Amino acid sequence: MAQEQTTDALKQQLRSAFDDMIQSFQEARDAIDNPALYPPPANERNLAEGYRYLLGFMLSGIERTLADPLYPRFRRAIQTTNRATIDNADAVYLMAEIDGNHSYRVRGKAADTRHWRGETPADGITAPQYVIFELSSGYAGDSGKLSEMQPGTRINTSTLDSSELLVADDGSFDILIAPEKPANYSGNFMLSKRTSRDVEHVGRYLTCRELFHDWANQDVMDLEILRIGCENEVKPPLSAREAAEHLREVGRIARNQVHFWNAFNAITLETYGQVPGGISEKMGMDRPFMPVNDMNPPNALGLATGGGQSSNIYAGGTYLLDDNEALIIETKTVIEPAFIGFHLANLWGESLDFESYPSNINGHLMESDPDGYRRWVVCHRDPGIANWVSTTGLPHGYTSMRWTYPTPPPKEHWPTLKVEKVAFEDIRKKLPHARTVSEQERADQRLIRHRHVQRRYRQY
Missing domain, CATH: 2.60.120.1600 (Jelly Rolls)
Structure with missing residues (x-):
C-alpha cells in the first residue's frame, strides 16, 4: 500500500509539473497577439509566423532543458525550425551547456583552413569563412525581463576565433576549457571563470558560430566536447523530481524568451x-x-x-x-x-x-x-x-x-x-x-x- 501511495504521489507531482508547463506555453502564446506584450502588427502572415516562432522556442526549451552540462554535446542553437533574434542567415549557431567549475576539451576538424591565415585555399571543399567560440555566463532572454541587460549581469568569460585558433596541417584542433590555465600550457585555451565588477562569472554556454561565404564549397566542422574525467563517472538515471523540474523549465524558457524578445524589439530596438x-x-x-x-x-x-x-x-x-x-x-x-x-x-x-x-x-x-x-x-x-x-x-x-x-x-x-x-x-x-x-x-x-x-x- 505504501508503494502505491508513493507512486500515486509521484504521478500527481509530474502531472502538476506538466500542467505548469502548459500554463507557461499559454502565457508565451499571449505574446503573439496581446498588444500589451509588444507583438508585431497583426495580419495573417505575422500571426502565422508568430505561432511558428513560438514553436521554435518550445523546441529550444526542450533541447536546452534536457542538456546536461556535465555530459555536454554540441547541438544547433538556431536552425531552420527555430530561427530568432535577427539571426545571421550565413551562420550555423552551435551551443553546448557546460559548468565552468569543471574542465573540458573540445576536439574539432575542419576542411582546408588556409584562408583563416590569409592564404589562398586549394580548389574544393574548405572550412567555414570564419569561426568563433564564445563562452558566456548567461543566456539572453531567460529572465523574460529587459533588466537583465544591465552591464555586468552576464559576460563572455572567454572568446577564441579562427584568426587565433591553432590548427594542425590536417585541419584538426583541440581547445582546453578550464577555470585556470595550466602552467606552461601553450595550446588553444578558453577561461571558464572570470571576475568582472567584483562578481565571479562562471561560463555556462559555449557557443560556436560558423560563418559561410561560399555556400557551394564551404562546409561545417566536426566537433566534440567532453568533460575531463567524465569517463570515470556513470551518469545517474533521471528521477521524478528532476523530470518535474525539466517540465517546468521547458515552459519557463519558452515563456520568458518570447516575452523578452518582443519587448527587446519594441523597446530596446525601437x-x-x-x-x-x-x-x-x-x-x-x-x-x-x-x-x-x-x-x-x-x-x-x-x-x-x-x-x-x-x-x-x-x-x-x-x-x-x-x-x-x-x-x-x-x-x-x-x-x-x-x-x-x-x-x-x-x-x-x-x-x-x-x-x-x-x-x-x-x-x-x-x-x-x-x-x-x-x-x-x-x-x-x-x-x-x-x-x-x-x-x-x-x-x-x-x-x-x-x-x-x-x-x-x-x-x-x-x-x-x-x-x-x-x-x-x-x-x-x-x-x-x-x-x-x-x-x-x-x-x-x-x-x-x-x-x-x-x-x-x-x-x-
Missing part, C-alpha cells in the same frame, strides 16, 4: 517608434534606433543589447515597401572584414527563408561595383539584376548588416553605410553597372542554397 529615454535618445539620434527604410550607423553593440557576436560591427533598420518601391543599400570597407553579410528578417526576428529565396547576400555571393562599393537592392519583385535581396513578399521586416573583424579597426576606418529608397522602375538607373541575371541563373543559385542548407543543418 522597431515601432522612438521610446522616451531609449537607446536612440542616449545616442543623440532624432529617429528610432531601427529606422524605417534606413539603417542605424555601424555600431559594436553586444551583450548590453541582447547579445551578438563579439567580433562583429552591426547595422540594422527596417524596410517598409510596396510593390513599386525598393531600397538600395551601399557600403564601402576601408579594411576588408573576414566576413560581410546582409540579411532580412521578419518582425519576430526570424531570418527570412534563405533556402528558396535570396533573402541574404554575403560578400562572396554578391558582385561589387567598379567604384569599390558593394550595393544590394531590396524589393519584393525580381528586378533581373545581380545583388537582389528578396523580401519573400513580406511588406515590413528587418534589415541587418554584419561586418566581422577579428581585430577591431579604428573607428575612423569602420565601414560606411548609406540607404536610399527608390522607385522600382528606377533601379537600373541607380545601378547602371549591375549585371543582368537570367531566370536559369536564379534557379542555379536556388539549387546551391538548397544543397548548402541541407549540409549546414544535417542531423546525422
Whole structure:
C-alpha cells in the first residue's frame, strides 16, 4: 500500500509539473497577439509566423532543458525550425551547456583552413569563412525581463576565433576549457571563470558560430566536447523530481524568451517608434534606433543589447515597401572584414527563408561595383539584376548588416553605410553597372542554397 501511495504521489507531482508547463506555453502564446506584450502588427502572415516562432522556442526549451552540462554535446542553437533574434542567415549557431567549475576539451576538424591565415585555399571543399567560440555566463532572454541587460549581469568569460585558433596541417584542433590555465600550457585555451565588477562569472554556454561565404564549397566542422574525467563517472538515471523540474523549465524558457524578445524589439530596438529615454535618445539620434527604410550607423553593440557576436560591427533598420518601391543599400570597407553579410528578417526576428529565396547576400555571393562599393537592392519583385535581396513578399521586416573583424579597426576606418529608397522602375538607373541575371541563373543559385542548407543543418 505504501508503494502505491508513493507512486500515486509521484504521478500527481509530474502531472502538476506538466500542467505548469502548459500554463507557461499559454502565457508565451499571449505574446503573439496581446498588444500589451509588444507583438508585431497583426495580419495573417505575422500571426502565422508568430505561432511558428513560438514553436521554435518550445523546441529550444526542450533541447536546452534536457542538456546536461556535465555530459555536454554540441547541438544547433538556431536552425531552420527555430530561427530568432535577427539571426545571421550565413551562420550555423552551435551551443553546448557546460559548468565552468569543471574542465573540458573540445576536439574539432575542419576542411582546408588556409584562408583563416590569409592564404589562398586549394580548389574544393574548405572550412567555414570564419569561426568563433564564445563562452558566456548567461543566456539572453531567460529572465523574460529587459533588466537583465544591465552591464555586468552576464559576460563572455572567454572568446577564441579562427584568426587565433591553432590548427594542425590536417585541419584538426583541440581547445582546453578550464577555470585556470595550466602552467606552461601553450595550446588553444578558453577561461571558464572570470571576475568582472567584483562578481565571479562562471561560463555556462559555449557557443560556436560558423560563418559561410561560399555556400557551394564551404562546409561545417566536426566537433566534440567532453568533460575531463567524465569517463570515470556513470551518469545517474533521471528521477521524478528532476523530470518535474525539466517540465517546468521547458515552459519557463519558452515563456520568458518570447516575452523578452518582443519587448527587446519594441523597446530596446525601437522597431515601432522612438521610446522616451531609449537607446536612440542616449545616442543623440532624432529617429528610432531601427529606422524605417534606413539603417542605424555601424555600431559594436553586444551583450548590453541582447547579445551578438563579439567580433562583429552591426547595422540594422527596417524596410517598409510596396510593390513599386525598393531600397538600395551601399557600403564601402576601408579594411576588408573576414566576413560581410546582409540579411532580412521578419518582425519576430526570424531570418527570412534563405533556402528558396535570396533573402541574404554575403560578400562572396554578391558582385561589387567598379567604384569599390558593394550595393544590394531590396524589393519584393525580381528586378533581373545581380545583388537582389528578396523580401519573400513580406511588406515590413528587418534589415541587418554584419561586418566581422577579428581585430577591431579604428573607428575612423569602420565601414560606411548609406540607404536610399527608390522607385522600382528606377533601379537600373541607380545601378547602371549591375549585371543582368537570367531566370536559369536564379534557379542555379536556388539549387546551391538548397544543397548548402541541407549540409549546414544535417542531423546525422
